[in-house]
Amino acid sequence: MDMLRKIDDYRWEIPVDYKPGMRVPGVVYASEAMLESILNDEALEQVANVAFLPGIVGRSLAMPDIHWGYGFPIGGVAATRVSDGVVSPGGVGYDINCGVRLLQTNLTKSEVAPRMASLMERLFRNVPSGVGSEGKLHPPKTEITRLLIEGAHWAVRHGFGTQDDLDATEDGGRIEGADPSAVSERAMARGLPQAGSLGSGNHFIEVQSVTDIYDSTAASAMGISEKGQVLILIHTGSRGLGHQVCTDYLKTMERAVTRYGIDLPDRQLACAPVDSPEGRQYLAAMRCAANFAWCNRQHIAHWVREAFREVFGGSENDRGLRQVYDVAHNIAKIETHLVDGRRTVLCVHRKGATRAFPPGDSALSARYAAIGQPVLIPGDMGRYSYVAVGTERAMQETFGSTCHGAGRLLSRSAARKSMRGDEVEADLRRRHIHVRTGDVPALAEEASPAYKDVADVVDVVQGAGICRKVARAEPLGVIKG
Amino acid sequence: MESKPFEFVAHTADVAALVRGHDLEDVLRNAAAAFYSLAMGERSIAATLCRSVAITSVDNDALLVDWLNELIYLLFVDHQAFSQFEFDELADGRLRVNCHGQHLLPCQLHLKREVKAATYHMAHLAPDRDGLIARIVFDV
Numbered sequence: 001m002d003m004l005r006k007i008d009d010y011r012w013e014i015p016v017d018y019k020p021g022m023r024v025p026g027v028v029y030a031s032e033a034m035l036e037s038i039l040n041d042e043a044l045e046q047v048a049n050v051a052f053l054p055g056i057v058g059r060s061l062a063m064p065d066i067h068w069g070y071g072f073p074i075g076g077v078a079a080t081r082v083s084d085g086v087v088s089p090g091g092v093g094y095d096i097n098c099g100v101r102l103l104q105t106n107l108t109k110s111e112v113a114p115r116m117a118s119l120m121e122r123l124f125r126n127v128p129s130g131v132g133s134e135g136k137l138h139p140p141k142t143e144i145t146r147l148l149i150e151g152a153h154w155a156v157r158h159g160f161g162t163q164d165d166l167d168a169t170e171d172g173g174r175i176e177g178a179d180p181s182a183v184s185e186r187a188m189a190r191g192l193p194q195a196g197s198l199g200s201g202n203h204f205i206e207v208q209s210v211t212d213i214y215d216s217t218a219a220s221a222m223g224i225s226e227k228g229q230v231l232i233l234i235h236t237g238s239r240g241l242g243h244q245v246c247t248d249y250l251k252t253m254e255r256a257v258t259r260y261g262i263d264l265p266d267r268q269l270a271c272a273p274v275d276s277p278e279g280r281q282y283l284a285a286m287r288c289a290a291n292f293a294w295c296n297r298q299h300i301a302h303w304v305r306e307a308f309r310e311v312f313g314g315s316e317n318d319r320g321l322r323q324v325y326d327v328a329h330n331i332a333k334i335e336t337h338l339v340d341g342r343r344t345v346l347c348v349h350r351k352g353a354t355r356a357f358p359p360g361d362s363a364l365s366a367r368y369a370a371i372g373q374p375v376l377i378p379g380d381m382g383r384y385s386y387v388a389v390g391t392e393r394a395m396q397e398t399f400g401s402t403c404h405g406a407g408r409l410l411s412r413s414a415a416r417k418s419m420r421g422d423e424v425e426a427d428l429r430r431r432h433i434h435v436r437t438g439d440v441p442a443l444a445e446e447a448s449p450a451y452k453d454v455a456d457v458v459d460v461v462q463g464a465g466i467c468r469k470v471a472r473a474e475p476l477g478v479i480k481g
Numbered sequence: 482m483e484s485k486p487f488e489f490v491a492h493t494a495d496v497a498a499l500v501r502g503h504d505l506e507d508v509l510r511n512a513a514a515a516f517y518s519l520a521m522g523e524r525s526i527a528a529t530l531c532r533s534v535a536i537t538s539v540d541n542d543a544l545l546v547d548w549l550n551e552l553i554y555l556l557f558v559d560h561q562a563f564s565q566f567e568f569d570e571l572a573d574g575r576l577r578v579n580c581h582g583q584h585l586l587p588c589q590l591h592l593k594r595e596v597k598a599a600t601y602h603m604a605h606l607a608p609d610r611d612g613l614i615a616r617i618v619f620d621v
Contacts, residue, residue, distance in 0.1 A: 067493045069494050070494075070495065070600040070603075070618045070620065071600070071602050074494050090602075094598050095597065131593065131594060131595045132590070132595060186554060189558050190554065190557065199595065201621060240557060240558070243620075247553075247598050251538075254538075254539050254601070255539060266601075266603075267601035267602070268601040408493050409493075410493075411491040411492055411494075412495075413489060413491060414491060
């Protein structure tokens with residue numbers, strides 16, 4: 001606790017003099033009750049380390065789902081000036097544009113429950129998943145460059161979804177400035193066979209039903225109208241392509257820190273000036289990986305829709321499956337924010353954090369102009385997830401960012417020691433939550449006790465005013481990779 | 482009692498390993514064994530294939546990480562795993578090594594865990610009672 005100074009019930013400061021070399025203070029969003037687990041590992045040291053980055057402005061921020069990562073903490077946000085600041089691949093992570101996509105349906109829990117077994121089977125069959133899973137796309141070589149530039153647009157252009165999906169995706173599902181020539185042959189070889197796959201670890205497809213609506217106006221804009229309504233949440237990222245882009249550029253940045261005379265407390269924070277050959281190349285490659293991830297989630301959403309059509313039949317109007325939103329959790333974006341009262345162009349790193357722009361922001365489509373950007377906050381597979389919206393306070397305090405999920409509480413090995421995967425599966429079934437996975441023992445790593453209660457996390461971000469709750473949903477079934 | 486060549490230790494988000502060795506060569510061998518244990522479980526790897534690997538890094542700490550990232554790539558992309566290593570050169574962040582192992586057919590692959598990368602976080606070779614020790618955090 002010595003390193004933290006309480007600001008209010010939701011904010012704690014790591015003073016700028018906590019470590020020599022910090023350029024700005026750190027701010028951790030958390031309740032007092034959550035601090036015990038946060039203080040258990042190295043996460044707060046990582047918040048302080050991020051404050052060393054040249055050009056960092058405001059605060060080195062940590063959301064309440066913070067936990068120990070590598071370099072940056074998971075749940076970290078840091079903004080650096082584009083003019084004289086750095087970009088750090090470790091501030092994005094290996095799974096570039098890991099993110100979530102939410103679809104609503106026009107079906108209710110009582111309509112879906114009798115067919116859950118066949119729905120789960122169909123989803124499991126339609127969407128490749130598991131360790132090293134290869135996708136169903138096999139894009140021809142001539143199309144790869146276009147896929148990396150166009151992102152989700154590439155998928156829609158090939159019949160996987162509609163313009164309405166793109167309008168409900170961060171950056172329209174395509175971040176500008178992607179340059180495939182910045183992506184190594186290795187990254188291509190590692191990632192392209194996985195185009196159109198869920199992967200493993202904490203990636204999932206979850207069938208949910210709405211339990212609570214807190215803001216009916218915002219919920220209505222999202223197509224969420226009643227308790228019991230069924231939603232689908234998809235969580236995956238850029239697969240091996242993103243992993244290799246990060247690996248490649250961290251090696252580049254290792255040399256860059258010497259070239260540019262940058263002093264860092266952790267090598268995983270390796271970085272280069274945003275406006276340098278290394279920085280520009282990394283951003284160009286990272287954007288390709290981000291577009292690959294949006295394309296990936298676009299295809300998976302299409303296969304989810306196919307599964308619903310096959311199981312429930314009826315018309316498109318009967319089933320719904322309109323996209324609510326798609327947000328990135330791991331990304332670096334060039335955005336303009338107010339810093340000390342002046343509009344400043346920044347490189348905003350969100351590492352396990354979600355963009356949360358307010359009503360009226362020009363980045364939002366007309367559908368969400370009045371309510372703000374939808375924010376999707378998955379919990380664990382045994383409890384619940386939240387849908388929220390961005391706020392003006394987030395723009396003022398966190399560069400328009402909020403939390404991205406529950407945050408791990410137990411290490412994977414500790415989770416496996418305390419639970420067995422088959423027991424987790426049996427417990428979920430007793431609670432009428434269907435599970436389909438190719439790796440039952442791994443369920444222990446993703447069970448509820450391994451995660452913070454996402455309700456506590458959301459209470460903090462709502463209390464702090466950096467997003468606002470709209471609805472809560474509980475799981476009916478989960479596909480784990 | 483002799484120290485274990487590697488052991489997995491707690492890390493909240495990912496998987497951390499402590500790797501020991503009499504010298505750098507030994508640490509690199511044991512780090513490879515730790516990675517294969519994590520990704521494939523405890524299984525034997527035949528030596529029916531030889532592949533040369535050369536890496537240049539900024540120093541030996543980075544070399545350890547870059548070495549593991551090379552093995553990660555070769556397993557997840559080329560489906561090759563290695564169990565024996567003959568080092569031709571190993572000093573000052575450079576290595577040239579002949580890796581002996583096997584190509585795994587899809588039916589033999591049975592990967593236990595997707596390993597995205599070995600990270601530079603806390604990666605530091607330090608003197609230990611029996612030689613050297615290093616901590617590696619794998620992103621999984």
